[in-house]
Amino acid sequence: MTRRLAIVVSTAPESGDLDAAFDLAHAARACGAEVAMFFMSDALAGLPARREELIALHDDGCEIGVCAASASALGLTEEDIGLPLGGQDDHASIVSRADRVISFT
Amino acid sequence: MLLVVVMATDRERVAEALRAAIGLGLRGDPACALLVGWSPRLEEDPRIARALGTLERLGRPARAATLAEAQAAARAARAVEVWTDPGSPRRLELGGAGGGAGGGGGGGGSLDPRAVDSRRLVEQIFEADAAVLW
Numbered sequence: 001m002t003r004r005l006a007i008v009v010s011t012a013p014e015s016g017d018l019d020a021a022f023d024l025a026h027a028a029r030a031c032g033a034e035v036a037m038f039f040m041s042d043a044l045a046g047l048p049a050r051r052e053e054l055i056a057l058h059d060d061g062c063e064i065g066v067c068a069a070s071a072s073a074l075g076l077t078e079e080d081i082g083l084p085l086g087g088q089d090d091h092a093s094i095v096s097r098a099d100r101v102i103s104f105t
Numbered sequence: 106m107l108l109v110v111v112m113a114t115d116r117e118r119v120a121e122a123l124r125a126a127i128g129l130g131l132r133g134d135p136a137c138a139l140l141v142g143w144s145p146r147l148e149e150d151p152r153i154a155r156a157l158g159t160l161e162r163l164g165r166p167a168r169a170a171t172l173a174e175a176q177a178a179a180r181a182a183r184a185v186e187v188w189t190d191p192g193s194p195r196r197l198e199l200g201g202a203g204g205g206a207g208g209g210g211g212g213g214g215s216l217d218p219r220a221v222d223s224r225r226l227v228e229q230i231f232e233a234d235a236a237v238l239w
Contacts, residue, residue: 027222092129092131093132100236103186
């Protein structure tokens with residue numbers, strides 16, 4: 001049975017958590033796991049610079065949730081992120097369906 | 106149980122942690138927020154006061170807890186989000202049979218998630234009975 005890993009990130013990119021989260025997501029995909037990621041709060045500041053990587057993960061089958069309220073607070077749009085924005089309902093859904101949750105919060 | 110442990114003292118981070126605690130219950134899962142090292146002065150922030158009020162009205166009020174209480178609750182939770190202040194050190198705690206800190210398994214342990222190979226880390230996370238990033 002395929003295992004599902006959820007990764008939640010809320011910290012600013014300078015924390016290094018965003019790097020660690022993406023590394024973990026790529027490693028989990030390489031191990032054959034399903035991956036879902038949810039980004040909120042200061043983490044979104046690092047997403048425009050990783051736009052192509054985020055889209056590639058999405059195209060690889062990863063579920064990606066990005067908090068619209070956090071994007072709005074930072075003045076970011078869907079175009080900046082490269083994917084549709086969502087909300088806390090995505091957060092709940094992603095965490096609820098995961099076998100393991102790693103939270104960089 | 107989905108658990109949010111609020112260890113942050115920065116008001117922005119606390120407000121966001123409580124927003125996450127509200128959000129995690131939106132799909133009907135039991136969700137709980139524990140406030141570690143809580144200062145009542147944080148409730149002077151309207152975002153924090155509003156979020157605490159919302160959690161109370163939802164029937165799942167946040168409550169103050171010691172670190173030991175939060176750690177015990179984390180061991181029983183299905184998923185845990187620990188919200189800390191910027192710059193806080195990270196330790197991944199792996200519980201149960203598969204979670205040996207050194208990769209050897211046997212009884213759980215903790216490790217620095219940036220100090221190990223990511224693929225090995227993924228294996229350890231799934232082998233363990235539980236994984237909490239503190």
